[in-house]
Amino acid sequence: MPKTSLTQINSQVPATTAQGAPRCGECPIRYRAVCAQCETDELKVLEQIKFYRSYEPGQPIIWEGDRMDFVGSVVTGVASLTQTLEDGRTQVVGLLLPSDFLGRPGRERAAYNATAATKVVLCCFRRKPFDDLMRETPHIAHRLLEMTLDELDAAREWMLLLGRKTAREKIASFIAIVARREAALQKRRPAGRMELELPLTREAMADYLGLTLETVSRQVSALKRDGVIELKGKRGVILPDFSRIVDESGDDADGGMVD
């Protein structure tokens, strides 16, 4: 089952490196990222070694097997981690949303491909100094453990989806997750009528959900036909009632929102 190869030909363009990095105190992910528990003096150290990079949609951030010379946090945008079988079958194994951490301390080489799904801004640290910092700054190590445990929970929830949900439930689950994230950004509870943008193409959704892009498209159409969602252009989705998409997702109650 060969797959059409990735579309982005303009991928060799180097990422932008911003010079004037904003102060950590004003960072939008200040209280959720790996630096969340840092004191002001610890932030100062981070501020000295951090630098920003941005990536255009479709642009690769790092390739499996490459040397990782930096680690970092997603400040804005969405990136996807993917793994592939040698015949080209691809699985998205993680979505990196704002405040999520990219890279593994102490690891030389990337274990996955990371690709920008939307425009992405990354707050980066060179790996070596960051590794040293981690050993000396319990706040960072502790927060990273917490975040890693959360990611592990998310990965396991995704295993349940991949192994046991129907195509329709998979699509509904994905839309519900995006809707919850949307609500979280606006500090509201997800409920009632909602409008959102899907951060992934149909193909990327398929690779995330373990489906083909045709099946994704068909199930999206089916949910629309059944009045669970409305479509607005290619990426826009309107939920007349959030609870209906949750009902379709196969989860109990408001499914899987830990914390």
Add this chain to the structure above:
Amino acid sequence: MPKTSLTQINSQVPATTAQGAPRCGECPIRYRAVCAQCETDELKVLEQIKFYRSYEPGQPIIWEGDRMDFVGSVVTGVASLTQTLEDGRTQVVGLLLPSDFLGRPGRERAAYNATAATKVVLCCFRRKPFDDLMRETPHIAHRLLEMTLDELDAAREWMLLLGRKTAREKIASFIAIVARREAALQKRRPAGRMELELPLTREAMADYLGLTLETVSRQVSALKRDGVIELKGKRGVILPDFSRIVDESGDDADGGMVD
């Protein structure tokens, strides 16, 4: 190791608690578990708060939503972590092998069901003292982060399997993993002719691989028909040539053995 009476197999019976816990220095998982990097004095502290529990095959260790009053390491045996949808569809989201850690520090309630797949011996710590210990003992916190990152990698590799592999590849991958573990226990490279015991029933395998038990059975039969494996009783498997099962698994080379 104390013996549980064999009449307890049907599960509501409380787990045995051993009194004379062996010394950590002689523990078979001394250098791989969460305590791997501990110094002798740190081990002494652990030794004072640890206790053992054992479980018979099929016996539940903890149920999703239950209060977790302890965390611990698998000393011997295999346990499975499962999640379920309310209509009963079940997915195994993790296998706990010797040295793997059960429970999440700082979390009150279990996020998954844990069930003994074989006879299991657990080295337990009450959660509260362990949480405190973690804050004071960087060696433990650091090792736990390392182990969690490894588990995350394993979960992501499993996502690739669940989302993209065929039933035949899934079965082959599972057998290859068991074979690798078998080899690791004997400190050999997996290669050539190998004999092993599957630690799971067909149904548990199905729940691990995102299949039905009938499909598992059929694909096992197919691999046997094709000479990739031979069967020896219900659980015994013989690999005439380890590389053949790897070829069938869909992975490149020796697939996914990080370390």
Add this chain to the structure above:
DNA sequence: CGCTACTTTGACGTTTCTCAAATCCTGTGG
């Protein structure tokens, strides 16, 4: 030696995939 639970096998149904073609956005250039 006979249960009992686990496993295998068969026939058939359903879901999802594959291959193919049409249609729709979005950004670009006239």
Add this chain to the structure above:
DNA sequence: CCACAGGATTTGAGAAACGTCAAAGTAGCG
């Protein structure tokens, strides 16, 4: 402002993989 190009998306028809329901066969234990 509109027409157009080109990727992204939708839709269709048929095939393959996997699931479901049902029945028969084994291993292993007492």
